[in-house]
Amino acid sequence: MPESLSAKCACGAVTANLTGPFRDAMGCHCETCRRQSGHYVAATQIDADGLQLLTSDRLKWWDASETAKRGFCSECGSLMFWREDGSDRMSVFMGCIDQPTGIKLTTHIFLEEKGDYYDV
Ligand SMILES: [Zn+2]
Numbered sequence: 869m870p871e872s873l874s875a876k877c878a879c880g881a882v883t884a885n886l887t888g889p890f891r892d893a894m895g896c897h898c899e900t901c902r903r904q905s906g907h908y909v910a911a912t913q914i915d916a917d918g919l920q921l922l923t924s925d926r927l928k929w930w931d932a933s934e935t936a937k938r939g940f941c942s943e944c945g946s947l948m949f950w951r952e953d954g955s956d957r958m959s960v961f962m963g964c965i966d967q968p969t970g971i972k973l974t975t976h977i978f979l980e981e982k983g984d985y986y987d988v
């Protein structure tokens with residue numbers, strides 16, 4: 869697994885460097901992830917200190933729930949980050965990480981909320 873990776877949104881307005889160690893990716897099938905992404909998401913996780921934002925003028929944080937915020941590009945809508953309030957960990961959505969990531973998707977969560985149109 870790499871020591872560091874780079875990330876950017878679809879339009880390139882939000883860019884970041886990520887420092888590991890990186891957790892294996894988890895697929896999240898919760899209703900919020902599915903609605904916000906259009907399907908389901910996969911995310912790795914790092915220490916929050918490991919996120920270095922390079923360009924973030926367009927980064928917007930949405931208070932998705934009482935306990936967590938979701939960071940996305942307000943220009944192109946790319947989902948990038950998820951952070952539980954007060955946590956020293958930061959989830960980074962796999963789709964915004966430049967390849968090769970060296971990270972594997974190994975687990976799935978919130979399967980009880982998954983869409984009825986696919987199987988895991
Ligand atoms: Zn963007």
Ligand SMILES: [Zn+2]
Nearest residue numbers: 896897898901
């Ligand atoms: Zn979710």
